[in-house]
Amino acid sequence: MSENKIKPRTLAGFVELLPKDQILFNDMYDKIRASYEKFGFAPLDTPILEYSEVLLAKAGGETEKQIYRFNKGDTDISMRFDLTVPLAKYVAMHQGELAFPFRRYQIGKVFRGERTQKGRFREFYQCDIDVIGDETLPLMTDAEIPAIIYETFTSLGFSDFTIRINNRKVLNGFFESLELTEKAADVLRVIDKIDKIGRDAVKEELIKLEMEAIVADKILEFIEIKGATDEVIEALTNLNIDKGAFVTGVNELKEVVKGIRGFGVPDSNFRIDLTIARGLDYYTGTVYETILNEYPSMGSVCSGGRYDNLAEFYTNKKLPGVGISIGLSRLFYKLQEAGIIEASKATTADVMILPMNEDLTYALNTAKVLREANINTEVNYSKKSVKSMMNYANRIKVPYVIIIGEDEEKENKVTIKNMTTGEQTTTNINDVVKMLK
Amino acid sequence: MSENKIKPRTLAGFVELLPKDQILFNDMYDKIRASYEKFGFAPLDTPILEYSEVLLAKAGGETEKQIYRFNKGDTDISMRFDLTVPLAKYVAMHQGELAFPFRRYQIGKVFRGERTQKGRFREFYQCDIDVIGDETLPLMTDAEIPAIIYETFTSLGFSDFTIRINNRKVLNGFFESLELTEKAADVLRVIDKIDKIGRDAVKEELIKLEMEAIVADKILEFIEIKGATDEVIEALTNLNIDKGAFVTGVNELKEVVKGIRGFGVPDSNFRIDLTIARGLDYYTGTVYETILNEYPSMGSVCSGGRYDNLAEFYTNKKLPGVGISIGLSRLFYKLQEAGIIEASKATTADVMILPMNEDLTYALNTAKVLREANINTEVNYSKKSVKSMMNYANRIKVPYVIIIGEDEEKENKVTIKNMTTGEQTTTNINDVVKMLK
Numbered sequence: 001m002s003e004n005k006i007k008p009r010t011l012a013g014f015v016e017l018l019p020k021d022q023i024l025f026n027d028m029y030d031k032i033r034a035s036y037e038k039f040g041f042a043p044l045d046t047p048i049l050e051y052s053e054v055l056l057a058k059a060g061g062e063t064e065k066q067i068y069r070f071n072k073g074d075t076d077i078s079m080r081f082d083l084t085v086p087l088a089k090y091v092a093m094h095q096g097e098l099a100f101p102f103r104r105y106q107i108g109k110v111f112r113g114e115r116t117q118k119g120r121f122r123e124f125y126q127c128d129i130d131v132i133g134d135e136t137l138p139l140m141t142d143a144e145i146p147a148i149i150y151e152t153f154t155s156l157g158f159s160d161f162t163i164r165i166n167n168r169k170v171l172n173g174f175f176e177s178l179e180l181t182e183k184a185a186d187v188l189r190v191i192d193k194i195d196k197i198g199r200d201a202v203k204e205e206l207i208k209l210e211m212e213a214i215v216a217d218k219i220l221e222f223i224e225i226k227g228a229t230d231e232v233i234e235a236l237t238n239l240n241i242d243k244g245a246f247v248t249g250v251n252e253l254k255e256v257v258k259g260i261r262g263f264g265v266p267d268s269n270f271r272i273d274l275t276i277a278r279g280l281d282y283y284t285g286t287v288y289e290t291i292l293n294e295y296p297s298m299g300s301v302c303s304g305g306r307y308d309n310l311a312e313f314y315t316n317k318k319l320p321g322v323g324i325s326i327g328l329s330r331l332f333y334k335l336q337e338a339g340i341i342e343a344s345k346a347t348t349a350d351v352m353i354l355p356m357n358e359d360l361t362y363a364l365n366t367a368k369v370l371r372e373a374n375i376n377t378e379v380n381y382s383k384k385s386v387k388s389m390m391n392y393a394n395r396i397k398v399p400y401v402i403i404i405g406e407d408e409e410k411e412n413k414v415t416i417k418n419m420t421t422g423e424q425t426t427t428n429i430n431d432v433v434k435m436l437k
Numbered sequence: 438m439s440e441n442k443i444k445p446r447t448l449a450g451f452v453e454l455l456p457k458d459q460i461l462f463n464d465m466y467d468k469i470r471a472s473y474e475k476f477g478f479a480p481l482d483t484p485i486l487e488y489s490e491v492l493l494a495k496a497g498g499e500t501e502k503q504i505y506r507f508n509k510g511d512t513d514i515s516m517r518f519d520l521t522v523p524l525a526k527y528v529a530m531h532q533g534e535l536a537f538p539f540r541r542y543q544i545g546k547v548f549r550g551e552r553t554q555k556g557r558f559r560e561f562y563q564c565d566i567d568v569i570g571d572e573t574l575p576l577m578t579d580a581e582i583p584a585i586i587y588e589t590f591t592s593l594g595f596s597d598f599t600i601r602i603n604n605r606k607v608l609n610g611f612f613e614s615l616e617l618t619e620k621a622a623d624v625l626r627v628i629d630k631i632d633k634i635g636r637d638a639v640k641e642e643l644i645k646l647e648m649e650a651i652v653a654d655k656i657l658e659f660i661e662i663k664g665a666t667d668e669v670i671e672a673l674t675n676l677n678i679d680k681g682a683f684v685t686g687v688n689e690l691k692e693v694v695k696g697i698r699g700f701g702v703p704d705s706n707f708r709i710d711l712t713i714a715r716g717l718d719y720y721t722g723t724v725y726e727t728i729l730n731e732y733p734s735m736g737s738v739c740s741g742g743r744y745d746n747l748a749e750f751y752t753n754k755k756l757p758g759v760g761i762s763i764g765l766s767r768l769f770y771k772l773q774e775a776g777i778i779e780a781s782k783a784t785t786a787d788v789m790i791l792p793m794n795e796d797l798t799y800a801l802n803t804a805k806v807l808r809e810a811n812i813n814t815e816v817n818y819s820k821k822s823v824k825s826m827m828n829y830a831n832r833i834k835v836p837y838v839i840i841i842g843e844d845e846e847k848e849n850k851v852t853i854k855n856m857t858t859g860e861q862t863t864t865n866i867n868d869v870v871k872m873l874k
Binding site (some may be wrong): 101 | 453
């Protein structure tokens, strides 16, 4: 490379995929989008950049340190770090123009200047759905969310996954019964770690929060209630805790479970897990995590929950909601790393036409017929040898190749070759269209 | 609004659409993407952020002033301002891993801190396709591009548009014949303005470039060669200019025209326009602009051309290419402003189910059947009055509503209402699926 060239390179933590991987990624993107739309969610596409004052209204600590923030002229600008804050801003701004419940999905890039490490990205896709109510939002919405998760992961080709469900009111009411309300946030933070650090370490940390060992044991017994969904609900009921939040929470769980079944989600794909609290402060009711059972080390691949107030930093209007997020870039990376998904085609073409004749008229007509039948078609204009054109077709892994030589043109036929099986047949274009559809 | 709320607002020049408009926008996005894929182009998704040194290798002047550029830690970062520079970087970086010709499309946001004005955005979508060759690229590719433009704008619902084609070699060879080679760039800049400032002003400006009036007249006569495509080619041939570039250019134009016809693009949708030069310096052969004939004031809605060397700032490898770009955000804005496109639905749902019964089982089953048939379905869980639910359905303009009451449930039927015509019928769910497909 000569001295005066600039070395082409990409920022650390930023990804650009090769065509075959991008096609695989887009396939997942499309399936998630289609699943969200199947439930009638409307698309939203907020700007990448926002006023820092608006975007950071709530942020603090770690999040704020990771923000890409800069001045352009006199304007203090930040890049979005999630899709929830922009949603809150959007709903607060446009509340008069929106119909509630407002059901929106947004799939887009967000930016966090995290320390770079394997599988952690600074620019990554989130795929969010939220349903926002005006003052109230039916509990049935909490049951719809797992149905959407089920649809989404089923359409992505998974069957062995579990949507774990809990309710923050159950947790809070339970803590209240132990007179731990003031420490509830701390306790939640500690029990959230049980999968990572284990029972003993959790107990130790709980005791450090200044509670008696017997209380810590009660907490552990509680979050270790296991079993089939109805057994867990029965066990919770049998605790006979008469705190309002607890009773409400258990009733909500019951209703939500009934709804999830009504939506047709099999019992094998969801269960109550009392250890789930979700770290974020703003969840107030149902919470969700989703585990691919064969790959538990991936952690939750789809999480979220119910919150009382989406946009309290911008408006006095009460906007309760429930939503989930899929971290697509991370999920894609993990699935590829684990060999669960594998790229094949490096082209969107279903067919590549290899014209052998000097005159391309017949080849171009053939391409036109195929495209009119919605078959994606590339024509190879290279006028190179058959071998060289076949090499190219093989490299981009186009599924079918159509060879057009003098004989084919004379007989008004084409020769089509299945590039996977090697099978080859000469027939007319209408048969080819039928075969490829 | 209480004192401590932060006013939700969006940066000037940045757009977020209401659901109905976003759906309309996405519809255009999807059609453009599908058109690009119909020709077998592979998707690419480069990062929004790049090293400033890499992104600004070529930039200068106006462009550089508009860049969103900042430091994060020690890193000098810029936001992409087009999709061509990231493509050049990508191809230079990954040349060993790509198969050539590399046919890629990219649809994504780019950022320019322009002075804000109506219809000019600081964050906007570009929809690009480029075909990049390794050392060489067949001329047939230049003919394929108008076929893709034709497919794209036809799929967007347009019929009365013209793809204007020219060839820079024809222009350059012509200037050479007038011994104006050194001034060619200046002359091109001047004649590019003919639509805006008119013939006389162009002549004046040409004379200011220090040429005799008779030479300026020759230039004007040349660029005013009009007529049917074949007449223009004949007129060019009849000029008997023996400069190499001119002869090559005319031959290329001839070949490209033949190819365009081979692709099935009607003569009514393209023509040679010798006034088109495209401002950018790097076009070297065929150039394109696309005009919606009923809305000429919109200017070109799709432009591009052939260039000799995509990535000369990063690599010594010669990478000739040809490509086009659609400025989707601007096009969308202009089409809406002109009333050519109009939003309808504010939901992706085809159907909304209004359950009248307390128990939702039957309603949820109905929703499941519809979704399994790929019919996007929302269930209204509000338990409000029929009137209130109908109001909501009307506001988001869902095309069909399904009402499920006791009678319907008893008879295993549903009542479906066409929200446009008001027609209502009670039938079984299989008929509904058939009707909606």
